[in-house]
Amino acid sequence: MTEHTDTTTDDETFTTNIYYGDDADASHIEDKTVAVLGYGSQGHAHALNLHDSGIDVVVGLREDSSSWSQAEKDGLRVTTPDDATAEADVIMFLVPDTIQPAVFEAVLDGLEEGNTVMFAHGFNIHYNQIQPPEYVDVTMAAPKGPGHIVRRDYENGGGTPALIAVEQNYTGEAKDEALAYAQAIGGTRAGVIETTFQEEVETDLFGEQAVLCGGVTSLVKHGYETLVDAGYSPEMAYFECLNELKLIVDLMYEGGLGGMWHSVSYTAEYGGLSRGDRIVDEGVRENMEDTLEEIQNGEFAREWINENQAGRPAYSQLKQRDEQHEIEAVGAPLRDLFEWEDDVNETEQTEVPADD
Ligand SMILES: NC(=O)C1=CN([C@@H]2O[C@H](COP(=O)(O)OP(=O)(O)OC[C@H]3O[C@@H](n4cnc5c(N)ncnc54)[C@H](OP(=O)(O)O)[C@@H]3O)[C@@H](O)[C@H]2O)C=CC1
Ligand SMILES: CC[C@](O)(C(C)=O)C(=O)O
Ligand SMILES: [Mg+2]
Numbered sequence: 001m002t003e004h005t006d007t008t009t010d011d012e013t014f015t016t017n018i019y020y021g022d023d024a025d026a027s028h029i030e031d032k033t034v035a036v037l038g039y040g041s042q043g044h045a046h047a048l049n050l051h052d053s054g055i056d057v058v059v060g061l062r063e064d065s066s067s068w069s070q071a072e073k074d075g076l077r078v079t080t081p082d083d084a085t086a087e088a089d090v091i092m093f094l095v096p097d098t099i100q101p102a103v104f105e106a107v108l109d110g111l112e113e114g115n116t117v118m119f120a121h122g123f124n125i126h127y128n129q130i131q132p133p134e135y136v137d138v139t140m141a142a143p144k145g146p147g148h149i150v151r152r153d154y155e156n157g158g159g160t161p162a163l164i165a166v167e168q169n170y171t172g173e174a175k176d177e178a179l180a181y182a183q184a185i186g187g188t189r190a191g192v193i194e195t196t197f198q199e200e201v202e203t204d205l206f207g208e209q210a211v212l213c214g215g216v217t218s219l220v221k222h223g224y225e226t227l228v229d230a231g232y233s234p235e236m237a238y239f240e241c242l243n244e245l246k247l248i249v250d251l252m253y254e255g256g257l258g259g260m261w262h263s264v265s266y267t268a269e270y271g272g273l274s275r276g277d278r279i280v281d282e283g284v285r286e287n288m289e290d291t292l293e294e295i296q297n298g299e300f301a302r303e304w305i306n307e308n309q310a311g312r313p314a315y316s317q318l319k320q321r322d323e324q325h326e327i328e329a330v331g332a333p334l335r336d337l338f339e340w341e342d343d344v345n346e347t348e349q350t351e352v353p354a355d356d
């Protein structure tokens with residue numbers, strides 16, 4: 001594999017600025033204190049990766065936080081969000097998106113001239129839910145991967161691609177610091193793309209709704225239900241439509257679509273190439289375009305903000321319906337019978353109460 005060490009912006013194969021390895025200058029963050037507010041999926045990964053990269057990290061959590069003891073057990077300093085902010089140079093907001101505005105207000109007085117306010121998703125800046133003062137930098141370091149993988153890959157010497165963006169550059173060094181932060185969490189090991197808050201928000205919301213979380217789980221459930229309704233065993237349907245998906249996607253992750261097609265049978269290759277667009281047809285493409293439109297015009301953001309202000313009634317109902325899908329009851333014992341333990345499968349999702 002070609003080692004991308006000093007490859008920066010000029011490679012004609014890239015259509016945007018992508019940074020690797022020593023393109024980042026660690027001196028822009030190595031002498032700073034970073035407050036990581038939140039210790040959930042992204043929070044624990046950023047805090048531990050930064051810490052292992054030699055950065056002074058302080059975690060900011062509620063005093064009754066269920067994450068507090070774990071963060072201390074992991075060897076990190078922990079305090080309240082306002083105290084963490086008061087001592088830090090960089091404040092990374094890794095609490096749930098709909099809680100960030102309240103947490104921001106709570107720590108605002110602790111922000112000093114020249115501090116940096118950072119995010120791993122631009123929702124609250126792009127949709128104007130948080131408006132930082134003009135005397136700070138506002139930047140983003142957004143891994144393109146779930147937090148538990150961001151941590152696991154870092155520990156294994158790997159990295160998760162990430163995005164950086166600068167919304168406000170009060171110090172004139174915002175981009176260099178954001179790139180150094182992305183390096184410290186392992187992003188430059190895989191590639192760091194320079195973007196904008198708007199582009200990150202719109203592509204991330206679209207990706208998680210249309211492909212990565214919404215689209216793919218709907219495809220899996222429909223495939224499972226089609227087989228079970230036709231009389232095949234639930235266990236067969238689970239292994240075919242859910243478990244093997246990881247194995248297929250692993251091949252795509254390693255070698256693109258061609259890497260997967262090369263490994264499967266000719267029968268599967270012909271069947272997939274000839275029937276794939278029947279399954280995901282033009283109607284699905286139109287649905288994708290409608291979904292993107294709702295993101296771009298702010299309709300989804302307003303819906304999600306209102307949903308949280310109402311105490312998450314629709315979210316709770318949708319979540320309960322998904323948890324009760326037969327595929328979950330069928331899959332759990334089958335995973336337990338695997339001869340190895342895969343802690344990612346057993347990752348507890350941090351239960352997040354509606355707006356506090
Ligand atoms: N999940 C992911 O992989 C990705 C997430 N992101 C972004 O990262 C950010 C964080 O998301 P995610 O890591 O999923 O969040 P999680 O829900 O996993 O973690 C939330 C954390 O915030 C803490 N918390 C909740 N409420 C408060 C509060 N009022 N004050 C202080 N701490 C609080 C929780 O601790 P406790 O409840 O114990 O107090 C918990 O540690 C979001 O902006 C998200 O969009 C970006 C890329 C990927
Ligand atoms: C795919 C979902 C995600 O955007 C992510 C892990 O990147 C998220 O918000 O969790
Ligand atoms: Mg994402």
Ligand SMILES: [Mg+2]
Nearest residue numbers: 121204205208
């Ligand atoms: Mg997201």
